[in-house]
Amino acid sequence: MKALNFVKRFLIAALPIIAFFVLWQIGSSHVPRGVISSPEKIAKAMWKAFIDPEHVLLWHTGQSLSRILRGYLLASVVGIVLGFALGTYFRSLEKLFLPFFRVCEKLNPFAIIPVFMILFGVGDKEKIAVVFWAAFWPIFFNTQEGAKSVDLSLVRSARSMGANRFKVFTGVIFPYTLPSIFTGLRLSSRVAFFMMVASETLGAINGLGWYYAQQRIVHKLSLIYGSILFITVLAILVNFLFVRLEKHFLVWKEAALK
Amino acid sequence: MAATAAVLEGTPKIEIRGLGRSFNKKSNVPGTKTKEKFFALKDFNLAINKGEFVAIVGPSGCGKSTLLDLLVGLSKADEGQILIDGKAIKGPDLDRGIVLQGYALFPWRTVRRNIEFGLEIKGIPAKERAEISDKFIKLVDLVGFENHYPYELSGGMQQRVAIARALAYDPEVLLMDEPFAAVDAQTRETMQDELLTIWEKTGKTIIFVTHSIEEAVGLADRVAVICRSPGSVKEVVDVKLPRPRRIGDVRNTPDFSLVSHHVWELLQDKAPEEKTPRAQIDIGEEILPDTVI
Numbered sequence: 308m309k310a311l312n313f314v315k316r317f318l319i320a321a322l323p324i325i326a327f328f329v330l331w332q333i334g335s336s337h338v339p340r341g342v343i344s345s346p347e348k349i350a351k352a353m354w355k356a357f358i359d360p361e362h363v364l365l366w367h368t369g370q371s372l373s374r375i376l377r378g379y380l381l382a383s384v385v386g387i388v389l390g391f392a393l394g395t396y397f398r399s400l401e402k403l404f405l406p407f408f409r410v411c412e413k414l415n416p417f418a419i420i421p422v423f424m425i426l427f428g429v430g431d432k433e434k435i436a437v438v439f440w441a442a443f444w445p446i447f448f449n450t451q452e453g454a455k456s457v458d459l460s461l462v463r464s465a466r467s468m469g470a471n472r473f474k475v476f477t478g479v480i481f482p483y484t485l486p487s488i489f490t491g492l493r494l495s496s497r498v499a500f501f502m503m504v505a506s507e508t509l510g511a512i513n514g515l516g517w518y519y520a521q522q523r524i525v526h527k528l529s530l531i532y533g534s535i536l537f538i539t540v541l542a543i544l545v546n547f548l549f550v551r552l553e554k555h556f557l558v559w560k561e562a563a564l565k
Numbered sequence: 566m567a568a569t570a571a572v573l574e575g576t577p578k579i580e581i582r583g584l585g586r587s588f589n590k591k592s593n594v595p596g597t598k599t600k601e602k603f604f605a606l607k608d609f610n611l612a613i614n615k616g617e618f619v620a621i622v623g624p625s626g627c628g629k630s631t632l633l634d635l636l637v638g639l640s641k642a643d644e645g646q647i648l649i650d651g652k653a654i655k656g657p658d659l660d661r662g663i664v665l666q667g668y669a670l671f672p673w674r675t676v677r678r679n680i681e682f683g684l685e686i687k688g689i690p691a692k693e694r695a696e697i698s699d700k701f702i703k704l705v706d707l708v709g710f711e712n713h714y715p716y717e718l719s720g721g722m723q724q725r726v727a728i729a730r731a732l733a734y735d736p737e738v739l740l741m742d743e744p745f746a747a748v749d750a751q752t753r754e755t756m757q758d759e760l761l762t763i764w765e766k767t768g769k770t771i772i773f774v775t776h777s778i779e780e781a782v783g784l785a786d787r788v789a790v791i792c793r794s795p796g797s798v799k800e801v802v803d804v805k806l807p808r809p810r811r812i813g814d815v816r817n818t819p820d821f822s823l824v825s826h827h828v829w830e831l832l833q834d835k836a837p838e839e840k841t842p843r844a845q846i847d848i849g850e851e852i853l854p855d856t857v858i
């Protein structure tokens with residue numbers, strides 16, 4: 308019964324998507340050649356790119372993912388540590404730093420790319436810096452705000468049972484902030500993804516963005532659309548992964564919200 | 566059991582001597598701070614014997630929670646001191662457990678793991694922790710709910726978890742801050758009786774803060790009546806009702822009414838500068854039991 312419900316819900320959600328591709332397929336034959344590709348052609352081209360014995364597409368995907376991961380992990384560590392610092396024991400510095408950080412956050416990340424190219428030179432370092440920059444702010448701000456709003460009665464409760472500073476942190480502040488951290492991580496994973504692709508299309512020798520830009524140069528329509536779809540699917544998968552992780556780690560929160 | 570009414574002899578379990586605690590007055594202009602101080606507690610004296618059940622009753626804002634904070638060791642007194650077994654307290658310790666106003670359960674911990682929190686701090690190994698938490702889950706009648714999260718429990722059940730958590734690391738003194746204020750009347754009476762049973766079984770020294778006269782008189786050996794601004798003990802009233810006691814059995818007795826009425830009178834007798842009309846005195850719904858007058 309439950310499984311049937313799931314299938315039903317899945318089909319309902321998938322319906323517009325299927326309709327979209329069907330319309331696209333029909334429409335593509337009525338549009339002048341060289342403007343859009345058809346889903347059928349895209350699927351064929353992408354399939355070929357996937358099973359390509361030299362693994363060109365997969366290799367470039369790997370390059371991008373590895374850079375995203377490095378920049379993202381760095382942003383997570385620095386963002387969470389700084390967020391906790393300015394949200395808890397160094398709250399007094401909040402007034403000093405937060406306005407400046409807010410300005411930094413508002414800077415257009417795309418405008419930052421050329422600056423980082425000058426600072427770090429075009430290459431891995433620059434790309435990682437771009438991802439770091441984009442991913443850092445949501446993680447930092449969410450962690451900081453979460454830690455700041457910790458329920459003081461819970462802290463008092465822990466302290467009344469003899470908890471020291473360390474135990475108050477690990478036993479109360481950290482678990483209390485975890486949902487906010489997850490929100491930050493999820494938001495910035497998306498940003499990280501798109502910023503990486505953007506920075507790769509602007510200047511790179513490999514990566515998914517580069518791959519996409521290459522297809523544009525040779526005007527291989529099916530692969531242009533194909534790589535856009537592929538990037539989207541990857542982003543959806545990453546988001547899905549986060550939803551799963553949240554469900555797993557935040558049972559008490561997920562259920563409490565229902 | 567250890568419930569004989571108070572005759573102070575030897576060293577009391579807890580001795581509060583000339584206690585004073587001040588706060589900075591809240592400024593009328595938002596965003597600014599005044600240096601002006603006011604005393605929430607001043608010249609507060611009270612001695613409590615081992616195994617005694619003492620209720621502290623007073624209008625809201627009279628410094629009851631402030632007093633418990635000092636007793637737990639969460640804040641420091643400006644004047645005077647608190648002695649436990651003759652020694653001044655230095656900070657929170659596992660010889661005192663508190664049930665805070667509003668439960669303060671950890672929402673990310675199950676019932677069992679909430680109860681085990683203090684045991685973890687004490688460094689007790691997992692197996693022993695489980696045995697102890699089992700015992701207290703039984704004591705507060707929560708068998709079958711060990712793995713539930715707080716949000717899955719009713720207010721009364723959450724209160725039981727908070728009590729079990731405070732009892733689990735075996736403190737000699739149990740402090741309770743208006744623990745039953747937020748539950749409905751029927752649950753409250755059940756919980757009050759359960760608390761009496763637990764007290765009879767464990768022989769803890771209990772300091773029970775409430776703003777309900779009926780609750781104070783129904784539960785305690787002695788009732789300390791606190792007057793407002795600055796909070797200090799106005800009178801300690803002996804409750805010589807029989808033990809073991811059930812609230813429902815004593816509520817309609819003449820003795821109960823007499824004591825309640827006396828406490829009520831003490832609370833009405835306000836400082837001359839305060840002209841709060843009777844109806845506005847924030848002292849809970851049960852100002853006067855119907856049986857009196």
Ligand SMILES: Nc1ncnc2c1ncn2[C@@H]1O[C@H](COP(=O)(O)OP(=O)(O)O)[C@@H](O)[C@H]1O
Nearest residue numbers: 588589605623624625626627628629630631632
């Ligand atoms: N941290 C604090 N800072 C300033 N004033 C406080 C603080 N804690 C309590 N007070 C004040 O002290 C008085 C006593 O408060 P409290 O002990 O909470 O009263 P009760 O628990 O009896 O209702 C109140 O006037 C309250 O506003």
Ligand SMILES: [Mg+2]
Nearest residue numbers: 629630666742
């Ligand atoms: Mg209070």
